[in-house]
Amino acid sequence: MSDIYWRKIQHLEIVVNRDVDFKDRCEEYFRDIILIHQAIPGFRRDDVDTSTRFLGYELKAPVMITGITGGARETLDVNRRLAQIASQHGIALGLGSQRPILTSNFNREVVETYRVARDTAPNIPLIGNIGFNTLKTLGVQEVKQLVDSVRADALAVHLNPAQEAIQPEGDTDFSLETLSVLREVAREVGVPILVKEVGNGLSYEVVRKITAETGVKIFDVAGACGTSWVKVEMYRTADDVRKHVAQVIGEWGIPTPVSIIETRLASPDSTIIASGGVWDGLRAVKSLALGADMAGFAKPVLTRLLKEGFESASRFVAEYVESMKTVMFLVGAEKLGDLRRIPVVV
Amino acid sequence: MSDIYWRKIQHLEIVVNRDVDFKDRCEEYFRDIILIHQAIPGFRRDDVDTSTRFLGYELKAPVMITGITGGARETLDVNRRLAQIASQHGIALGLGSQRPILTSNFNREVVETYRVARDTAPNIPLIGNIGFNTLKTLGVQEVKQLVDSVRADALAVHLNPAQEAIQPEGDTDFSLETLSVLREVAREVGVPILVKEVGNGLSYEVVRKITAETGVKIFDVAGACGTSWVKVEMYRTADDVRKHVAQVIGEWGIPTPVSIIETRLASPDSTIIASGGVWDGLRAVKSLALGADMAGFAKPVLTRLLKEGFESASRFVAEYVESMKTVMFLVGAEKLGDLRRIPVVV
């Protein structure tokens, strides 16, 4: 198995079985965001409407399974089942990094591990995925081809400097020049671009810069509250010094609630996905009340899928959406837009 | 046994035996409300006067056993003994939801399980009880009949959207239209209406709305510090998704001290009962110092009654009132009114 495939399998294994979650006070951060119980919501709980439009699709809930996997043969089944779940519940789905497609030179079998998602779920927004530092090596045509190969509705560009700094194979070139590539791609590629972190959060400064220089209008904050990629890579690296560095920065990053606020301030009219430990419907609604438009997650649905099977993973999404609805009911928000008008105490 | 009776028995059983209390920081909330010790109170401890008037009765202490039960045959004895205790100590008593009376079409035996309270305790304020969402199905005449059937001095209308959202049989219609029914009932029914939560607290917004639109002037905040009905219903529900939702919102609600302040701000001249974890005389006096007029509780007296018997439950009330008196003594408040003038540090 080539290195890049093996890495994908390792990632799944480590995320599911090891302790890779942020510990440091994120529980506290979310708990300190207080929504107000309204004993007369003013409507029926079943009237709660979580439907929203995203990338031209009607979603049943403002929820996204964010980019996870693809490439190695074993991931085909994962993507197929995630697509089934997303389709079943009417939510968006992200693919994992498509770099394996590039390195395999668009090998059919490799492409298939991603494309299975679209084939399985024609009715939901599907988001492609590529790294910011891979982008600098590509022309617009190649990016187009990448998107087309999986028939994605948008392309997520992930920023992961902390992960790359620990990862044995890491490419840590995060020069500003890549922003001009991003601008060109955003203008020419024909689908919207989403910029995301992978678990250390987006800052005000970064979102400002991207908005100003590239016109990108969709962000996934992927803050430091859920899966810590530094911890994941710590388990993979053999190098003692990197292992140590990983320990030192294992809790590094901007907590998700803070990142939501910073991103919203930096880009008032963008679409913001809140992810990074947004693992239940209460945190989801809090995130929306703070200014996000959608909630996203990766680890919990994956863990359920690999450890407990399809039913459990699917039920996770059902429970998530039902919790969102109940919390919206209890704060008196009948529609998503109402969440912008409810009191939030921080 | 019909469903509704069985539910009542289950409720008693779960509340008394399972872990259904709020955990989240309410201890802290109450502890952070600091009353100032006055080493020279200025009078004798035995001069402390806790007497007050409520619904035309003279109470020995501003205390109420809030609505608990009724309906199933087994509850008759509970209500009888609660009435004895209330009568003995000169405090107010609430009945549990009278819906079983409606569903049984005023069956004599069912009515008896409530009416036993008045028969036992003619000398105390007795408060009937019905759900906000049941109200919408009733005419004023029916409500009158409901109040008369138990010879109540007032009618409590409970708001419990969180409970209904978890409860298998839950009715989650909390539309604003019901407010106009409430207004009409309040105007016509002939006894005062009390609006209460059941453990998630009343917010400023809700109290404002009720005050403005219905003229109701008695509130029981029933805040999120004591019994969590979401947790109670979690034990009852068989449905996995609802169980999950219950876990997510098990600590949901407005802490009692916050709810007292919000309610007082929203309705400066109403009578406010502080309940929801107001389980000892120190918390009771703190609640009064924050703006409440009376303190109430349900779970502790019920637990003592069912687990340790009448004497223990009665002693609970005695201890409660004695603690209130000692705390009032130590803050230099000889009468209840003085509690409005003492310093409170939050």
Next chain:
Amino acid sequence: MSDIYWRKIQHLEIVVNRDVDFKDRCEEYFRDIILIHQAIPGFRRDDVDTSTRFLGYELKAPVMITGITGGARETLDVNRRLAQIASQHGIALGLGSQRPILTSNFNREVVETYRVARDTAPNIPLIGNIGFNTLKTLGVQEVKQLVDSVRADALAVHLNPAQEAIQPEGDTDFSLETLSVLREVAREVGVPILVKEVGNGLSYEVVRKITAETGVKIFDVAGACGTSWVKVEMYRTADDVRKHVAQVIGEWGIPTPVSIIETRLASPDSTIIASGGVWDGLRAVKSLALGADMAGFAKPVLTRLLKEGFESASRFVAEYVESMKTVMFLVGAEKLGDLRRIPVVV
């Protein structure tokens, strides 16, 4: 043995062997008072001068063993040894409540249990002791006689409403009228009056009132950080209701650091003794930096004396004073007066 003697023995036994300390956040209160380390103190540690004048005596350190015992035959030896320790270290000594002298009608043996202190230690300030509520029953002549009988240099009047409220024999008459007795006594008795709490703290309001109405100028704050008399009496009372009340108010009171500040604000030119958990030299210096003039303690020296013997108790005082000196050295305070000029961060 008469009741009052037996009570004294019980008190010693409970304080020394049971858990009667305040738990609630006083550790935190003291820790949050931060003194600044000065790496160049500007003098030699042995130059630190803790000497001060109190009641006409030159003390080696601004320290007092506050009122503990007397009455029962067994207490004679305690007072003798406390006097030896105080004399040895040049600090002040308080006697326990002299009520047994009154109730015994100045019985010689009873008086002797107190007077042993003066006989043992002619060179230190000795402070008599009587309860505020006992005072109301006495004429100035009787109070004079009380002071003279033990040859005290001052008389402490203790305020202990919380203790009296729990104590089976408690007298809870703390009417304001007694203040006029206190004023007269203060004017006529011929020795200075010290007003003290016993572990629940003096408030701004109480100190203001005493200062304004009686002219008393010495206060011992006895705040809620060390020994809780409510807890002590909880162990003694047989009455279930009082036991419960004691549990509810076991942590009641004004923390010592807060009480120091309130007392200083209320009486800028009085002599303030900081006691109530001021159990080591660091807390003592912090108390002085907050505005106190002296530090006091009761339980730790008593416990050492009764459990480990004279040497240990005496060493406690030595360690206490040495710690004070080292801390004064490290904050750059050569004399006590310098403590008023050092920065304190709260």
Next chain:
Amino acid sequence: MSDIYWRKIQHLEIVVNRDVDFKDRCEEYFRDIILIHQAIPGFRRDDVDTSTRFLGYELKAPVMITGITGGARETLDVNRRLAQIASQHGIALGLGSQRPILTSNFNREVVETYRVARDTAPNIPLIGNIGFNTLKTLGVQEVKQLVDSVRADALAVHLNPAQEAIQPEGDTDFSLETLSVLREVAREVGVPILVKEVGNGLSYEVVRKITAETGVKIFDVAGACGTSWVKVEMYRTADDVRKHVAQVIGEWGIPTPVSIIETRLASPDSTIIASGGVWDGLRAVKSLALGADMAGFAKPVLTRLLKEGFESASRFVAEYVESMKTVMFLVGAEKLGDLRRIPVVV
């Protein structure tokens, strides 16, 4: 073995094997200093440049092993290996107190235990070391000789009043007069003077005074977050009273982050070394962001050296510097100077 040598060996042994670290909230202090993750740093991680000039040398990183040992024969090897490590990694090295050289009257073997450092590492800044209270007994010529004997590039004068107060042999004369000796030495000795604490921190007041009266321009804050010398001496002292005092002030001192800020405020244009628990690269970068110019440590490199050997100690420094680089990368600071411009949330 003479006393002073024996003491040096004891110090090493205690620091390495006993619990001598500060516990009190320094973890919290450092954690509350928040640097902002920048998902697009704007350069390559390998472009991070930590080089700096110090005392005329080019350092690979702004890092110093602060003064540890010398004197006893056993310390020669320690200093040789520390010098190898410092040289290998291009960082500065401090020697332990040179008092043994004075007391041995410049005995060749004693001098050799220090001089081995320069012989081993000609390419790094080497800092001599003497106590503030030893200084008062020396003339400028003697100090010069001391510096020359080890061929140091600068001389550290350490302030350690807390340690001296506990140490059995302690000299606690920290009179202001010694400042004039320091001024003269600073002017005449021919190498720069560095003033340092040993773990209780420098205050604003002390740094102001030194700057104003002596012109010294290099400070090592040595704050209260890492090794507590009071605790070290507690293990050494046999005297019960001092042991007690040590317990009382074991957590005494100014936390390192606070001391950095105070020192920078008091001396805006000095060179500041942040030490005292600055034990990893994240704390190092936080310290630099707070205003320090370099980071220093003693205990961790020593412990690694003595317990795990040369390789481990050397790797500690490598890991430290690599962590610094990664953190600088993640906050978008390509050069040390950039750390003055990044946002710091406290």
